[in-house]
Amino acid sequence: MITIVTHGDLDGLTSASILYDTLLNKNFKERINIQITQPFSLHSLLRRIGLGEKLEKLYILDIGLDEATWKRTYYELRVIRNRDIKVIWIDHHRATLQHLEELVELGITLLFSLKGSTVTIIGQNFLEETSNPEFYKKLVIMGEVGDKVRKISERDPLSRYIEYIGSSLVAYPADNNFKTKIVKLWARHKELIDDLVLKRYEEAVQKLKELTKHSKERIIYETDKIMIIDLRNTRVHGYVGKIASYHASRSRKIVFILFNAGPFETIVTCRVPPSLTFNAMKILPDIAKKYGGGGGGHEKAASVRIPREMTEEFLKELQKIVL
Template sequence: MAETQVVIIAHNDLDGIAAASVIYRALKLRGAKIKLLYSQPHSIEKILLMASKPKLPSKIYIVDIAFNESAKEKLLNSLKELAKRNVKIVWIDHHPSTIRFARELKESGVEVHAASTLSVAPIVRKIFLEKTDDPEFYEKILMLGEAGDRARTLRQNKALSEIYESVSFALEEDPMDFELRQHLTRLWGEKKQLIDDLIALKAEKGRKRYDEIVSVAQDHVIADTSKLKILDMTGKTMKGFSGRLAVETVEKEGKVVAVMLRSGYDEMVVVLRVPKSLNINAGELARELGLKLNGSGGGHPKAAAVRLPISKKMDVVKLLLQKVG
């Protein structure tokens, strides 16, 4: 019997990689041959093309990736074409945009498992955990994923908390290091090993880089009110540390934090984080910024991001000051 050809396309953050590792293990035990790819919402269509080469797989899992509303028709058409060619597509996600477009996805031939959870881990836990050969180990992996999306605290588990810190710093050190992400997915999905020397080495490099970023962050504040702080980090190499910087600033100051970073020659990403104490929806704010300023954005009530032309920088500042105060 021929091996089942499967592609897993996971979000390139810790939650996505943890979920992909559990799915990887469950499918490997059933004899699947698996190709691992990683994506963000804005690049999913391009990654789908990569998934289809050199030959079509029998199944594609899209894991922890928000539906890209700004490319709605193009993306749905791509999915329909794959379905017509007998590729089964399974989309597993917890982002609001995927939930909103679940009906359109299903009509395009996609099997959708979407729920409004803080992390994709609960959905993966329900479907795949008992299909692994070591639910106790893979529960730890899912807990790491939940911690990565701030859906769980690991303070009561010192050993796992230390693993989380190392893995998250290693991944943030270079968000485009897809070889490292494959390495980690296989480390967990094949070897059942929480950490190794490569991850530890990358983590140490990441810690040093983050310390450098924190040391200059206050020099890049371009707006600061009682409810809002905006940091313009477009002139700095941020790697994958914008979310960490935003979260730590929120925890320290109790206000909405926006971190601007460059993404390519003429684009920027604005990372938004909102404290629990404020009744402001980060996801809706990011979506509105995208619609008004020729970009695309979204996320969750307390964590979101929007991709925009870098020329819109001061428009972002103006709109955020109007909306947040």
């Protein structure tokens, strides 16, 4: 069996679909399994995968290593490699590069570039091996736009599909079965969207309007440079990135949004407007680590998880650094 583990955003899903089609196109007789995960839960998924008896090859796509769980992730990777299972890691996150030496020592094959996104790397290495390169060129563009490493005109026909799919993903962010269906919709039917995507898009648009309006009432701290929004008492998971981007774009300020994830953790999501210099990918995880948390992302879009009881201390230190 071959397993593809990927991130559940547009970059991860488009990457998985291109790779999935490539494997199908090569007439692999092995079963191809697709799993969706987040960096902070990768170790848990690897543990379950490692218990499988028939796994022959494992692909990990678009998963930036999470420092808070790295030791557990390393252990599970070592267990898998000790079974002589081939592991190929394809990624563009700087956090993964920081553990390059350890990954190489485990015998993991790493395809990595800081330029572009994961689907950029996938396209360069697998596009011509797919059953329909012209179709998958569209997925490369969609994944890159979704990851904000490429811009296209709003008049471009793909722009509409990117909005449909991106919004449908946030309607039910924990529904990994839906994400897997999208990967297979592209690979098997060569269709960009279906009725379920449109239905969830419509639900997401309405919900986003409501939450964005509510978020304007939950600004707890604001200066000429930063804005902090407290949504810890609001069910907002899946929409936070879009809400933060909305405020960052309109205010031209660095935006931080707080929301709870389960009974023990608070997540802080940050978006930085293009006009400002602030390395969220480095600053936020460095602070979070001091309080038993961790996270990652990109220079202008990052998130960290911290214990709930440490939230106020985290905010105090964050304000000092930003100001």
